[in-house]
Amino acid sequence: xxxxxxxxxxxxxxxxxxxxxxxxxxxxxxxxxxxxxxxxxxxxxxxxxxxxxxxxxxxxxxxxxxxxxxxxxxxxxxxxxxxxxxxxxxxxxxxxxxxxxxxxxxxxxxxxxxxxxxxxxxxxxxxxxxxxxxxxxxxxxxxxxxxxxxxxxxxxxxxxxxxxxxxxxxxxxxxxxxxxxxxxxxxxxxxxxxxxxxxxxxxxxxxxxxxxxxxxxxxxxxxxxxxxxxxxxxxxxxxxxxxxxxxxxxxxxxxxxxxxxxxxxxxxxxxxxxxxxxxxxxxxxxxxxxxxxxxxxxxxxxxxxxxxxxxxxxxxxxxxxxxxxxxxxxxxxxxxxxxxxxxxxxxxxxxxxxxxxxxxxxxxxxxxxxxxxxxxxxxxxxxxxxxx
Amino acid sequence: xxxxxxxxxxxxxxxxxxxxxxxxxxxxxxxxxxxxxxxxxxxxxxxxxxxxxxxxxxxxxxxxxxxxxxxxxxxxxxxxxxxxxxxxxxxxxxxxxxxxxxxxxxxxxxxxxxxxxxxxxxxxxxxxxxxxxxxxxxxxxxxxxxxxxxxxxxxxxxxxxxxxxxxxxxxxxxxxxxxxxxxxxxxxxxxxxxxxxxxxxxxxxxxxxxxxxxxxxxxxxxxxxxxxxxxxxxxxxxxxxxxxxxxxxxxxxxxxxxxxxxxxxxxxxxxxxxxxxxxxxxxxxxxxxxxxxxxxxxxxxxxx
Numbered sequence: 001x002x003x004x005x006x007x008x009x010x011x012x013x014x015x016x017x018x019x020x021x022x023x024x025x026x027x028x029x030x031x032x033x034x035x036x037x038x039x040x041x042x043x044x045x046x047x048x049x050x051x052x053x054x055x056x057x058x059x060x061x062x063x064x065x066x067x068x069x070x071x072x073x074x075x076x077x078x079x080x081x082x083x084x085x086x087x088x089x090x091x092x093x094x095x096x097x098x099x100x101x102x103x104x105x106x107x108x109x110x111x112x113x114x115x116x117x118x119x120x121x122x123x124x125x126x127x128x129x130x131x132x133x134x135x136x137x138x139x140x141x142x143x144x145x146x147x148x149x150x151x152x153x154x155x156x157x158x159x160x161x162x163x164x165x166x167x168x169x170x171x172x173x174x175x176x177x178x179x180x181x182x183x184x185x186x187x188x189x190x191x192x193x194x195x196x197x198x199x200x201x202x203x204x205x206x207x208x209x210x211x212x213x214x215x216x217x218x219x220x221x222x223x224x225x226x227x228x229x230x231x232x233x234x235x236x237x238x239x240x241x242x243x244x245x246x247x248x249x250x251x252x253x254x255x256x257x258x259x260x261x262x263x264x265x266x267x268x269x270x271x272x273x274x275x276x277x278x279x280x281x282x283x284x285x286x287x288x289x290x291x292x293x294x295x296x297x298x299x300x301x302x303x304x305x306x307x308x309x310x311x312x313x314x315x316x317x318x319x320x321x322x323x324x325x326x327x328x329x330x331x332x333x334x335x336x337x338x339x340x341x342x343x344x345x346x347x348x349x350x351x352x353x354x355x356x357x358x359x360x361x362x363x364x365x366x367x368x369x370x371x372x373x374x375x376x377x378x379x380x381x382x383x384x385x386x387x388x
Numbered sequence: 389x390x391x392x393x394x395x396x397x398x399x400x401x402x403x404x405x406x407x408x409x410x411x412x413x414x415x416x417x418x419x420x421x422x423x424x425x426x427x428x429x430x431x432x433x434x435x436x437x438x439x440x441x442x443x444x445x446x447x448x449x450x451x452x453x454x455x456x457x458x459x460x461x462x463x464x465x466x467x468x469x470x471x472x473x474x475x476x477x478x479x480x481x482x483x484x485x486x487x488x489x490x491x492x493x494x495x496x497x498x499x500x501x502x503x504x505x506x507x508x509x510x511x512x513x514x515x516x517x518x519x520x521x522x523x524x525x526x527x528x529x530x531x532x533x534x535x536x537x538x539x540x541x542x543x544x545x546x547x548x549x550x551x552x553x554x555x556x557x558x559x560x561x562x563x564x565x566x567x568x569x570x571x572x573x574x575x576x577x578x579x580x581x582x583x584x585x586x587x588x589x590x591x592x593x594x595x596x597x598x599x600x601x602x603x604x605x606x607x608x609x610x611x612x613x614x615x616x617x618x619x620x621x622x623x624x625x626x627x628x629x630x631x632x633x634x635x636x637x638x639x640x641x642x643x644x645x646x647x648x649x650x651x652x653x654x655x656x657x658x659x660x661x662x663x664x665x666x667x668x669x670x671x672x673x674x675x676x677x678x679x680x681x682x683x684x685x686x687x688x689x690x691x692x
Contacts, residue, residue: 035494037604040502169665191658192647193665197608199599200404202397202529203644210390226504226600234509234526234598236516256504256600 417623458589
């Protein structure tokens with residue numbers, strides 16, 4: 001028994017000494033969506049994140065880091081399994097990458113209780129902004145409703161009195177419509193909920209035409225949006241009735257939709273043509289490395305990496321100083337590509353929001369151009385429910 | 389006027405579904421193989437057409453490249469994989485062809501990347517025409533209806549007027565017998581499979597300018613296609629045509645008018661919208677259940 005006790009204490013000593021001896025880089029676990037149709041979102045986030053590391057030659061905030069990437073395939077159970085692997089096998093203390101709210105809800109509440117930090121570059125479900133907020137969860141993008149709130153506010157400012165709404169019949173669709181209605185003060189000309197993943201929108205477009213609205217609010221992420229935009233342009237309606245949607249036309253989507261997306265209004269916290277030194281540096285480096293224009297998702301991945309870098313620098317790479325690391329994250333002492341950036345009390349950003357319009361680019365393609373600022377220092381509707 | 393436009397929309401969706409289901413019903417009915425990977429050939433057709441059209445600027449060249457590509461890939465898959473599965477259980481076939489879906493989706497991502505491709509409506513078919521009564525309708529959708537009807541006519545002539553068609557029909561009814569009569573069954577099967585995937589490829593080409601050309605684009609169409617062949621009667625091309633048009637009409641009309649109907653019936657518009665949307669997405673399956681309760685083998689079963 002005594003011998004066992006000696007052995008056990010020795011083991012404890014060795015284990016306790018390990019972090020001090022280690023010269024290994026800080027590991028960051030990225031759980032993101034690389035497969036399925038939505039896989040390009042994760043690809044953008046990963047590439048933006050990796051770019052920040054490459055621009056510092058394998059470091060973030062001067063601290064060597066190692067990025068471990070896992071594909072959740074948009075499935076909550078895969079996300080949970082990856083989180084377990086990163087935490088138990090690789091001893092990761094920082095997780096990032098989450099694209100979809102359903103995966104985030106399966107991963108975040110469980111791991112933050114274990115003292116793991118989650119820096120979300122995209123998914124911002126209402127629960128994590130409100131009742132389920134946690135001191136170890138940070139979001140560098142937006143709360144899901146935000147981008148639709150921007151469109152709602154824009155529609156009100158434009159004086160639209162009669163807007164038609166189209167969204168898929170699932171939870172994020174309804175959240176977005178709720179966000180839109182929170183700031184839109186006019187009448188609803190019609191409200192259509194489609195099947196998730198629907199390809200043909202002929203019936204919806206015909207109904208829309210007969211409702212004769214001032215404008216159309218659409219939330220149809222990914223391929224659904226491509227389908228809808230192509231068919232809407234072919235119906236000839238795009239000349240008369242403007243389309244507006246939350247982050248509806250990122251640069252990857254524009255590549256597939258082409259001229260059919262011309263004039264579409266979409267909301268974002270970032271735009272490729274922001275003339276700040278930080279953004280110009282990011283956009284130039286991104287195009288040079290990947291040969292394509294970055295999307296807002298890439299900018300979020302990049303900002304997530306730079307935020308982590310600022311906090312790593314503050315604790316000099318010592319992840320055992322968790323309270324200092326958290327305080328450094330809360331300060332958000334980095335230059336975001338979107339301009340000003342700070343965290344609210346629920347660890348979601350307080351930031352400006354803009355609407356962009358799709359225009360023809362100089363190189364013959366199509367791109368988003370900043371149209372106007374809609375919100376100053378905007379935060380989400382759930383911050384009041386957060387008791388941290 | 390709106391009703392007429394929606395009927396046209398339904399007809400056009402039905403015709404697209406027919407191109408998909410004609411091939412599937414042949415393969416299912418004659419070869420008795422459940423081919424879940426049928427949507428992959430639709431995707432291949434769309435990808436090849438989009439690429440060739442973008443490179444050459446000619447939609448016709450795109451079609452000319454896409455159809456053989458889909459047919460040849462189909463015949464290769466039949467020769468290398470399905471041939472080994474004819475005598476196996478349906479579950480094995482489902483597993484193997486389900487695996488093929490993942491294989492093709494990932495292959496497409498490796499070759500073309502994760503971004504969806506761009507494909508435009510050919511200039512001659514762009515825009516819309518005025519039908520009677522001031523109804524504006526996209527030319528391209530009318531072209532799809534026309535192509536679908538031509539294909540249906542072609543298949544009708546193929547089956548009723550040619551020797552190959554006779555053998556295919558005979559194969560659907562009694563494959564042991566035509567084997568005994570000296571018909572080269574393996575060759576016949578490869579040809580049928582190639583024809584089926586060619587039609588799927590054609591559907592993919594037609595879908596390219598309307599829908600997102602992306603990996604996995606065939607998977608959502610596949611479900612409706614199975615509904616069509618079950619309603620039409622497995623193995624019957626005529627059944628597939630009628631089934632496809634019915635499914636297209638039911639789906640489109642339900643999506644168009646159910647929400648409005650519920651608004652009349654229910655007091656709260658938001659719950660009416662949700663009920664209408666939910667029921668509209670179920671409408672095809674409810675319709676299938678109704679048809680099967682009256683005719684359990686579908687409308688035009690190939691064999692009694």
